[in-house]
Amino acid sequence: MTRAKNLSWIGIVRLGLVQMCLGSIVVLTTSTLNRLMVVELALPAILPGLLVGLHYGIQISRPHWGVLSDATGRRTPWIVLGMAILVLGALGAAFGIPLFNQSFWAALTLSILSYTAIGLGVGASGTSLLALLATTTEPRRRAAAATITWLMMIAGIAITAASVGAMLDPYSPRRLLIIVALVGAGAVVLTSLAVWRVEVGVSAQPSAAKPRFRAALREVWADDAARRFTVFVFLSMTAFFMQELILEPYAGLVFGFTPGESTSLSGAQNGGVFLGMLSVGIAVTGLKIGSLRGWVVAGCLGSAASLGATSAMGQIGPDAPLVLAVVVLGFFNGMFAVAAIGAMMELAGEKAQGQEGTRMGLWGAAQAIAAGFGGLVGAAAADLFRSVMPDATAFGAVFLAEAALFVAAAILAAQVIHETRRETRVVAGE
Incomplete structure (x- = not known):
C-alpha cells in the first residue's frame, strides 16, 4: 500500500x-x-x-x-x-x-x-x-x-x-x-x-492481494510486539473497567453517599479523565514533554496508586476525601488511556504495512472484551467478598486487585512500546 x-x-x-x-x-x-x-x-x-x-x-x-x-x-x-x-x-x-x-x-x-x-x-x-x-x-x-x-x-x-x-x-x-x-x-x-x-x-491504496480474514489475523498475531500489545490492552482495560460498576455502590455503602452524590462522584471522575487526556495532548504535542511510552507507564502506575488510596479510604470512614481520590484516579485513567491510543496508532501506522485495520480491529476487540469482562468480574468479586467480609474491606480488595493489574500493564507497556520504537528505527535505517 x-x-x-x-x-x-x-x-x-x-x-x-x-x-x-x-x-x-x-x-x-x-x-x-x-x-x-x-x-x-x-x-x-x-x-x-x-x-x-x-x-x-x-x-x-x-x-x-x-x-x-x-x-x-x-x-x-x-x-x-x-x-x-x-x-x-x-x-x-x-x-x-x-x-x-x-x-x-x-x-x-x-x-x-x-x-x-x-x-x-x-x-x-x-x-x-x-x-x-x-x-x-x-x-x-x-x-x-x-x-x-x-x-x-x-x-x-x-x-x-x-x-x-x-x-x-x-x-x-x-x-x-x-x-x-x-x-x-x-x-x-x-x-x-x-x-x-x-x-x-x-x-492508502488497497494491496493487490486481498488476504483472507484468518490469514490476515494469523499474520498480525505472529508479530510479537502486536501480540504483546494486545495482552497489554486487555490487562489495562480490564483494570480500567473493573471499578465501573462498583464505585458508586462503594460510595453509598461505605461513605453514605446519596444517589445524587454518587452520581456527582462519577461526574467528578469523568472530569478527571478529561483533564488527564488534555494534559497528555498538550505535553506531548505542544510542549514536547515525554513520550507516549512514558505517559502510558505513568498513567498506569498513577492509576494503581490512586486505587490503593481509594481502597485505604474505606478504612478511614466517611470523613475520608473520597472525591479527591476519585478525581485523581480519573486523571491518571485519562492519561494512560489517551497515551495508549496514541501508541496504538503509532504501532499500527508505522509497522502494519497495509494491515492497519486488522491491527486496530484486534486491539479494539481486546478492549471490548475487557470492558465486558472487567465490569462483570469487578461486580462479581465485590459481591463474593461482601459475603465474607465487611463492605469497606470487600470493595477495597477489588480496588487492590485492579491496582495489581495496572502495575502488570505498566511493566508490559514499557517493554512492548519500547520494542516497537526500537524496531521502527532499525527498519527506517536510523
Whole structure:
C-alpha cells in the first residue's frame, strides 16, 4: 500500500466529530435505555446488563471490519455503514422499551437483535475510524489526534446525556422514540458530512492481494510486539473497567453517599479523565514533554496508586476525601488511556504495512472484551467478598486487585512500546 499526504488538523477534528457521534448514540443505549428498563419497567437490572454485555461481546467482530477496510483501501464507507447500523440498532432498542409492556419475549428478541446491531455498528465504524487515523496522521500529531478525538467523544456523551435528559421529561414512549430517531438521524448526517472527501489525497491504496480474514489475523498475531500489545490492552482495560460498576455502590455503602452524590462522584471522575487526556495532548504535542511510552507507564502506575488510596479510604470512614481520590484516579485513567491510543496508532501506522485495520480491529476487540469482562468480574468479586467480609474491606480488595493489574500493564507497556520504537528505527535505517 502506498501513502499520500497526512491529515490536516481540520481533518483530525472532522474525524473527531465521528467519534462524538459514536459516543452520543452509545450513551443512549447504555445509560438512558438501561435506566428505563430498571426504573420505569421494573425489570431486573441484570437484563440491561446482559444486553450491554452483548454489545461488547459482538465487538469481537472488529478484526473482520479491519480486514475489510484494509482490503478495499478505503475507510470512510465502512465508517458511514457502521454508523447507520448503530443507529438502526439504537432505534430497535428504543422500540423494545414500550414493547416490553405488551410482549416480554417479543421485546427481548427485538432487544437482542438491536444490541447485536449496536455492537456491529460500533465495531465497523470505530475500527475503520481508528485505522484511518493511524494511516493518515503524522507521527508527531498522533498524541494530539488521540486527545482530540476522545475528548470529542466525551463531549458527545455529556451533551447527549444532558440534552436528552432534559427533553425526555415528562417521559412517554412516543417522546423516547422521537428523541432517539432525531439523535440517530443527526449522527448519520453529521458523520457523512464529516468524512466527505476526507480520504482524498490521504487514503492508502488497497494491496493487490486481498488476504483472507484468518490469514490476515494469523499474520498480525505472529508479530510479537502486536501480540504483546494486545495482552497489554486487555490487562489495562480490564483494570480500567473493573471499578465501573462498583464505585458508586462503594460510595453509598461505605461513605453514605446519596444517589445524587454518587452520581456527582462519577461526574467528578469523568472530569478527571478529561483533564488527564488534555494534559497528555498538550505535553506531548505542544510542549514536547515525554513520550507516549512514558505517559502510558505513568498513567498506569498513577492509576494503581490512586486505587490503593481509594481502597485505604474505606478504612478511614466517611470523613475520608473520597472525591479527591476519585478525581485523581480519573486523571491518571485519562492519561494512560489517551497515551495508549496514541501508541496504538503509532504501532499500527508505522509497522502494519497495509494491515492497519486488522491491527486496530484486534486491539479494539481486546478492549471490548475487557470492558465486558472487567465490569462483570469487578461486580462479581465485590459481591463474593461482601459475603465474607465487611463492605469497606470487600470493595477495597477489588480496588487492590485492579491496582495489581495496572502495575502488570505498566511493566508490559514499557517493554512492548519500547520494542516497537526500537524496531521502527532499525527498519527506517536510523
